[in-house]
Amino acid sequence: MQSTILMAAEYGPPDVLEFVAVDLPSLDRAKVRVQVKAAGINPIDARRMTGEFRHGGLPQTFGTEFAGVIVEVPPGSTDWKVGDEVLGSGDGFTHASVIDVPIGNLVARPPAMAWPVAGTLAGVAQTATTVLDELGELKTLLIHGASGGVGSIAIQLARERGITVVATASEKNLGYLRELGAIAVPYGDGLIARLEQVHPAPFDASIDMAGTEEATQAALARVKADGPLVTIAGRKVSSPRIKPAWVKRNRANLEHVVQAVAEGRMRWTVSATFPFAKAADAYTAVLDGHTRGKSALVF
Numbered sequence: 329m330q331s332t333i334l335m336a337a338e339y340g341p342p343d344v345l346e347f348v349a350v351d352l353p354s355l356d357r358a359k360v361r362v363q364v365k366a367a368g369i370n371p372i373d374a375r376r377m378t379g380e381f382r383h384g385g386l387p388q389t390f391g392t393e394f395a396g397v398i399v400e401v402p403p404g405s406t407d408w409k410v411g412d413e414v415l416g417s418g419d420g421f422t423h424a425s426v427i428d429v430p431i432g433n434l435v436a437r438p439p440a441m442a443w444p445v446a447g448t449l450a451g452v453a454q455t456a457t458t459v460l461d462e463l464g465e466l467k468t469l470l471i472h473g474a475s476g477g478v479g480s481i482a483i484q485l486a487r488e489r490g491i492t493v494v495a496t497a498s499e500k501n502l503g504y505l506r507e508l509g510a511i512a513v514p515y516g517d518g519l520i521a522r523l524e525q526v527h528p529a530p531f532d533a534s535i536d537m538a539g540t541e542e543a544t545q546a547a548l549a550r551v552k553a554d555g556p557l558v559t560i561a562g563r564k565v566s567s568p569r570i571k572p573a574w575v576k577r578n579r580a581n582l583e584h585v586v587q588a589v590a591e592g593r594m595r596w597t598v599s600a601t602f603p604f605a606k607a608a609d610a611y612t613a614v615l616d617g618h619t620r621g622k623s624a625l626v627f
């Protein structure tokens with residue numbers, strides 16, 4: 329079977345992306361073969377393309393999540409069968425028409441869930457849950473850059489845990505943050521004073537999705553002295569108090585969010601879909617850093 333794979337042989341802007349047709353090897357016994365229907369585009373994909381992150385060298389493939397239909401299972405498989413509709417995670421290879429995925433990563437697609445929704449939940453669900461679990465018990469939380477993918481889910485998971493959330497975004501996304509359950513504050517000059525106005529007491533903790541110096545300074549100023557301050561942005565920070573956090577894959581955490589979205593208890597926004605053939609346009613949009621919810625490639 330052939331797969332059309334999005335690849336880049338060099339680092340650079342979206343025009344380094346190319347489509348390569350590859351004959352897939354025979355299926356590994358620990359994997360299933362999936363025809364991809366939709367795949368989320370995450371900032372990490374675009375940042376690997378530019379060379380800001382250089383994990384595995386060149387040429388490189390992309391994509392950390394997907395939803396699709398199983399087209400082949402290993403002999404004797406009892407977990408899944410051909411035709412099953414699934415979603416899950418993959419380490420930098422899901423932007424391709426057909427992918428081989430470790431069996432342990434899969435979750436059934438809820439029947440009524442649209443493909444772009446199903447294909448965009450794995451990264452944000454597992455990242456937001458990891459970070460909240462690592463922060464431990466909280467009553468109040470400050471989230472910087474919360475109208476994007478991880479922030480949208482983090483707000484709702486935190487609210488589910490009874491946490492009061494104050495979240496930042498640009499003016500155009502403040503109403504959206506309120507709909508998700510947060511007290512919304514615009515980022516930009518005067519942020520610390522605005523945070524104090526809406527939440528005079530110090531926060532128990534903060535999460536930074538934006539990676540800006542402004543977010544660092546606001547966290548230092550507005551979180552209590554022994555409160556944890558974390559960043560997921562993967563950017564250099566000016567204070568040793570800000571600790572990096574990285575996603576840990578956990579199928580139960582993913583299933584929790586998938587069910588909540590399927591049952592309408594949690595809101596999820598796919599703000600743009602791009603045909604796979606237009607992947608360069610999609611990466612350009614994601615590099616801009618102002619996605620509401622998530623963007624998806626559709627196949």
Ligand SMILES: NC(=O)c1ccc[n+]([C@@H]2O[C@H](COP(=O)([O-])OP(=O)(O)OC[C@H]3O[C@@H](n4cnc5c(N)ncnc54)[C@H](OP(=O)(O)O)[C@@H]3O)[C@@H](O)[C@H]2O)c1
Pocket residue numbers: 370371372375451455472473474475476477478479496497498499500501515516537538539540543559560561562573574575617618619620621622
């Ligand atoms: N550590 C990990 O394991 C992990 C996992 C997933 C993602 N990440 C990283 O975490 C970051 C967030 O991911 P995401 O998918 O949620 O990103 P995203 O969807 O692109 O969201 C970016 C958010 O940042 C806000 N923003 C943009 N400029 C800002 C500024 N100057 N100050 C404050 N906020 C600003 C945007 O709001 P407006 O649109 O309103 O400006 C939006 O809410 C990315 O850097 C990504 O690479 C890390």
